[in-house]
Amino acid sequence: MIRITTNGVLRNYKSNLLHSSNQVNSARDKVLTQRNFNSFAEDPAAATQAFKLRRSFSRTSDQITNSSDLMSKFQSAWSAAGTAKNLVQQAANDATLKAVNDPTGSGRQPLGKVLSSTAESIVQTLNVQYNDAFIFSGNDAQTVPFSWDNNGNLLYRGISVDSTTDLTKLEQMSKETAYVDVGAGLTEDSTGTLNSASAFNSALSGLNLLGYGVDADGDPKNTVSIIKKLSDIFLRCDADSGKYATDKDQADAMRLNNKLQDSLSSLTKNWVTIDGQSDYLTENKTRLEDSADTINEQILSIEQVDLADAITNFSWAQYCYNSALKVGNQILSQSLIDYMN
Amino acid sequence: MRGVSTFGAFTTARLGILAAQKGLDVTGHNITNINTAGYTRQRLDQMSLRVGAVDRYASQYDAIVGSGVLCTGVSQLRDPYLDIRFRNEQASVGAMDAKLAGLEELKTVLDEVAKGDGKGGIMEAQFNDLFTQLQNLSGKVGQDEYDSLVRSSAYSLVKLFNSYSERLSTIQKNQVGGFKQDIETTNSILTKIQDLNNSILKSEVHGDSALELKDQRNLLIDELSQYMKINVEYERIPVGAGQTADKLLIHLADKSGASIGDLVDGNFARKLSIHQVAVVPATIPPTFVDSPNYDLDLSPLTDSQGNLKTGSTLVNLGDTDLYGSLQSTREILTEAGEFTPTSVVTGADPNAASKRGIPYYQKTLDALANKFATVFNNANTGYLMDSDGNYLDSTTFNPITYTDGGGIVVNLTKNTTLTPALQTLLNTNGKLLGGPLFINNSITAANDTGKLTGITASNIALSSGWSTGAVRITNSFVKGTNTNGSNSTDNSNIAHMLVLMKSEQQYKADDMMTGAYNGGTAFFKGSFQEMLNNTAATLANDLKTTNTLLNNYVASADQMNTSRDAVSSVDLNDEATNMMQYQKSYAAACRLMTTLDEALDKLINGTGVVGR
Secondary structure, three states: OOOOOHHHHHHHHHHHHHHHHHHHHHHHHHHHHOEOOOOHHHOHHHHHHHHHHHHHHHHHHHHHHHHHHHHHHHHHHHHHHHHHHHHHHHHHHHHHHHHHOOOOOOOHHHHHHHHHHHHHHHHHHHOOEEOOEEOOEOOOOOOOOEEEOOOOOEEEOOEEOOOOOOHHHHHHHHOOOOEEOOOOOOOEOOOOOEOHHHOEEOOOEHHHHHOOOEOOOOOEOOHHHHHHHHHHHHHOOOOOOOOOOOHHHHHHHHHHHHHHHHHHHHHHHHHHHHHHHHHHHHHHHHHHHHHHHHHHHHHHHHHEOOHHHHHHHHHHHHHHHHHHHHHHHHHHHOOHHHHOO | OOOOOOOHHHHHHHHHHHHHHHHHHHHHHHHHOOOOOOOOOEEEEEEEEOOOOOOOOOOOOOOOOOOEEEEEEEEEOOOHHHHHHHHHHHHHHHHHHHHHHHHHHHHHHHOOOOOOHHHOOOHHHHHHHHHHHHHHHHHOOOOHHHHHHHHHHHHHHHHHHHHHHHHHHHHHHHHHHHHHHHHHHHHHHHHHHHHHHHHHHHHHHOOOOOHHHHHHHHHHHHHHHHHOOEEEEEEEEEEEOOEEEEEEEEEEEOOOOOEEEEEEEOOEEOOEEEOEEEOOOOOOOOOEEEOOOOOEEEOOOEOOOOOEOOOOOOEEOOOOOOOOHHHHHHHHHHOEHHHOEHHHHHOOOOOHHHOEOHHHHHHHHHHHHHHHHHHHHHHHEEEOEOOOOEEEEOOOOOEOEEEOOOOOEEEOEOOOOOOHHHHHHHHHHEOEEEOOOEEEOOOOOOOHHHHOOOOOOOOEEEOHHHHHOOOOOOOOOEEOOOOOOEOOOOOHHHHHHHHHHHOOEEEEHHHOOOOEOOOOOEEEEEOHHHHHHHHHHHHHHHHHHHHHHHHHHHHHHHHHHHHHHHHHOOOHHHHHHHHHHHHHHHHHHHHHHHHHHHHHHHHHHOOOOOOO
């Protein structure tokens, strides 16, 4: 039988009281901080998981910001392209109505002026900026996309859109990319090339919208160039009779008018594509926001205490501590000496 | 006829009173020392006295009666086996306690849980911020203010690296200070034990059992056992005139408990000191500094006058000879985990690669800073190429070509393995874009390119090029269609940097030092933030394990101490019982005396009075 001594009892009591006091302190900390753990060592697995989730949350927040920015950019692009489409539509209608189908031809020369100014308007519309960057300049958005040279040729970033010699350059420019992370993975292949499906291509090229190069007939494929060429033909018409300057002009006008219609449908298709991309970005943003909410909930479920549980634990720890104090008072006062007289 | 003595019984009563008095004295001594640290309860040793001689003629009718009680001494109630067990546990308590103290200090720097705005950590959150700023820049290339925001974020990050490194160095200094203080305390304990050994021997020679001095010595041995594992032995030595006394021997023990050398031998004791090594390059006269391994030397055994014990020599303790708080602090100061040199693992300590102290955490932080700087410097520096990845000539902007092993002229591309010759070709003909973002600011060089080696957490800084704006984040290395550089908002390289921020990197000890055990194998694979997290998690797991072990050892030591208390400690109930018992026996002895007095009074004054 072990001999239970006064000092032994006191040592054990002190040790247990300290333990009990620590328990109260820890339970109180949980209630006050409302956190399940306040150091990595308390729960390394949960802390690691929480950091991972916080990282995901930060990434997702970035992707939401990117999506929002791109949404605004693509909505501006859609709006500008829509305006351009309407201008082209109007020009095409006017050209068909007054220049091709007009038996008197009296409106041809004025139409030439109108088309010339329409071409200017389209160019100005598509030179729109968003956030100090030109929307339709591909991935060279600090450079204005469309301009005119001294001969009235439309240039895209300094290169004639109707050029046959710089066709390779135009093709390159039309394929430019500027990938932005919108939560599709953002990965590279083994050679360090970005996987195009893992990011969103934010580059919009005016070349793709309006077309470039020349077709088999030697006519420009670019909508504005077609309008400009039609304008030149109409301006050459007789001011009074509206008669074409040459038969070739007339043939050209007929052909170009048809091509303008084709170009309009291509522009409309591109406009719809931009709308689709804008919709995708909107949906993507909603998805990312849902994802952020879920991640946030997961973070809270790991880090935050269940307050009811924490308070119950604290109350229990407090109760145990009070009991330990009560017991201590009784332990310390009792010995045979107290009963001697 | 024996034992016939009229007044003999008075002596018996007197001895009884004396014994009861002594008993009360011992009880009083015990009660008053109930709160004295290390006090061992004492007991009055008594024996029954019988004074007698052999009669010439023995008679079977003789009744031989003793003559009372004798107090033969006062002894301590102590169990040496419990002392041994307690001290063994104390070594483990000391070892874990010191380790925990070191790890707790490291925790103040590296544990980012519940720290920072939004409680998402500090450096961890800064990495997130840098990622965010790069994301912002990727959508707004060409707008300098966004480049500046990336730079500000990177500046904060490198300052955090500097600050963490500085704080780890401060912890190292504090621990060295603590270690030296512990060595002094240990030496002071050894000196006190040595002095007490002298005093106890002198007392014992003079017939005093020196119980209080032994208590003090036991207390010091208990204290010593926290600093290092020891084995305690007592040897009886003759002190002349047929008398013997105890000689205390304390042996230094390794973790397994095997004695590896003497520490105290009676009035001789050794002293600890940090091994000194000469500085390189050598000076005249030579300058000595603490060994970087903080290994300890044990001086030869000397007595308190400084006389050497014959044959005793200085001992240089091996890397794993000690166990206890001194060794744990040493390990906190020196262990580098995966960065341990092969020579240590194959020599002094086979387990060194799995022991992690301050140097390990310093080197992992350095490895992270170095990897981060290297990866981003490489990502921001490169040569102009076309969209197919062919490097372009800086003047003609045509692809740079070379003749391959098969004699075919091919383009030099970003996927070509660059031999030194091809690297020279590229350096000469290619158009270099960008520049380093981070440098080692402890190197004195004319430009940033001379400061790219040996980047660590303590010396990482923004390059002067980036700081002044001469270098910016390179948005792309792909030549634009109508320009001699890249297009103004081509963000391909920023997207690459974003991928790098979250892609897996390999961390090898070889990247930071040569000769590390398994240094060529990655000790961790993951992103920058995962590496940071892994470092904190490694520390946290070590902390958790050490804390659990410490609690176990403390509980075990407490139990041992309680067991020691069961034998050695004063108990008020015991003493109260003794008090009553001795008081009663005192009263009884007094009563014996008055009884005798009355009996003799009858004999002397009441007999032979017939006829008076």
